[in-house]
Amino acid sequence: MKNLQNNILNKIKSGEIDMKPKWHFVLRTGLLFFGLLITVLLVLYLISFVLFIFHQSGSVFAFGFGFRGISFFIMSSPWLLIGTSFIFLILLYLLVTQYSFSFKQPLLYTMLSLILLSLLGSWLIQQTTVHQRIGHFTERHDVPVFSPLYRNAMNQRPDGLVVGQITEISGSDLVLTSEQGESITIKITEKTRMPRETPIIVGEYLIVFGERDESVITAFGIKPRPDNFMSPPLKISDHKNPRASSTEYRTPQLPPKPIPNKQ
Amino acid sequence: MTELSDEEIVNSVQAGDTEAFGELVARFEAKLKRYANKFLNTNHEIDDLVQDVFIKTYTNIQAFDTNQRFSPWIYRIAHNTFVNELKRKERAGFGLFAADTILPFLPAKETADGQVLTEETVAEMDKLIKQLPAKYREVILLHYYESFSYQEISDVLQIPTTTVGVRLNRARTNLRKLYQQTKPL
Structure with a gap:
């Protein structure tokens, strides 16, 4: 028994082990904590940015149009960012599991808690104007x-x-002036899901989903633009925009949304 | 004169009294060798492995918080060393994500099986324990041989306490089956 004790003490004294x-x-x-903090901030930033993109692009509204809508949402999602967030x-x-509190409960609970807290935190950030700023x-x-x-x-x-x-209703087609001032023909087919509440009228703002072929879009879903859905700010200095005159941002100069008349 | 606690000795070592580390070696050498012997199912290289545990303990002793118990801490080092040895020799099934650490399926509960274990001869139990899978063997050894609580085993193995309970339950069930196979009613 004494052998091991002496052996180790000799190694300590000789400086063999330090x-x-x-x-x-x-x-x-400190580094672990700093790494954890940076990773938390990065996760919150990335997921909230993904939510911001969903909100800005309007692709979330595609959910109302069944399987086509869900496919559209999936296809238009920023997968590179989602993958990076993941x-x-x-x-x-992995960093959280370096702390002893993480294994006090089943690891599934730790995983789910992290996912839920990240989503909740990101959603709260997305509710602010952080990303716009x-x-x-x-x-x-x-x-x-x-x-x-x-x-x-x-x-x-x-x-x-x-x-x-909407600037014109021509038979079954609609003519729409986009946020960029482009005139686009909306083809309505039997499969197009239309707004149920009120008929479409000239002057109304719409969100249209479909297959685009240059200035014609064959719609699979149309819905009125919700009041809380703002058009994205256009860069006025964009040379493609004829209204370009300064480097400031402003929302599109479109007329205010009319109140649809009930017929 | 009252005997110094393990934590008080560690405090001395941390303060620079290297000789005091010899006392820790004396206190834990036999226990760790027994744990290694039963956990690894071998006598071969046990001395080298236990020496390795003490070297790691000394090297990292400044990381130990003397407000905690020293025993689970050194067993944690021993566990890691022995598991690495098992991995080196065989595929022992110690994954990063053991299924029962992600979500334990059975509630942990004490049963009368504890009585059975203490009533059996140690030699006979030793033989049966050696037949258990490593993850069940280690909880049995820590709980019944080293008298660790669920919480202490949880600290040593870094798994949830509920998982400790589940593994102990399954280990006891397996032991009962093995016992019945050797001594059919």
Whole structure:
């Protein structure tokens, strides 16, 4: 028995084995905490940005149009960002499991708690104007990576989604002026899901989902633009926009939404 | 003169009294060798492995919080060392995500099986325990041989206390089956 004791003490005295200093562990704990904090912020930022894109693009409204709508939503989702968020969520889980409180309950509860808290926190952030402000800031200061990211998120609709005002009703077709001032023909077919409450009238604002072929869109779903759904701000300096005159942002200069007459 | 607690000795070692570490070695050598012997099912290389545990303990001793109990902490180091040894030698099924740590399916409960274990001869039980899968063997060893509570086993193995209960239940059930096979009624 004494052999092992003497052997180890001899190794300690000869310097063969050495005690790691206290600061080593303090530093490690500090770095772990810092890493955890950064990862939490990144996860919240990424997921809230994904929610922001859903909200800005209007693709969430596609859910009202059955399987086609769900497919549209899935196809138009920012999968690269969602994947990146997922990777950081896994990293967050691995960092959390370094703390003893994480294994006091079943790991499934830890995982679910992290997912729910991340979604809740991100949803709360998305309810604020944080991303709009970041978007405006990055655009003004031309921040690499972030500027194009926010420009796309704030100014672009997914392909096949058009928001605009009805300017003409011609037989079964509608003519709509988009947010960019483009005239688009909306083809209505038997499969098009139309708003149930009131008939479409000229001057009304609509969100149209469908397959686009240049200036014609064959709609599978049409719904009135909700009052709380704002059109994305257009960059006035955009050369494609004839109204371009300054570098400021402003909402599209479209007439106010008319109150539809009940017939 | 009252004997110093493990934690008080660790405090001395942390303060620079390297000789005091010898006392810790003396206190835990036999226990760790017994744990290693029963957990790894071998006598081979046990001395080297236990020495490795003490070296790791000394190297990292400044990380130990003397407000906690020292025993689960050194057993945690021993557990990791022995599991690594098992992984090196065989595929022992110690994954990052053991199914019963993600969601334990059975409630943990004490049963009369505890009585059966204490009433059986130690030698006979040792043989049966060695036939158990490693994850069941370790909870039996820590609970019945080292007298660790569920909470302490949870700290050593870093698994939920409910999982400790589930594993103990299953280990006892397996032991009962093995016992009945050797001594059919």
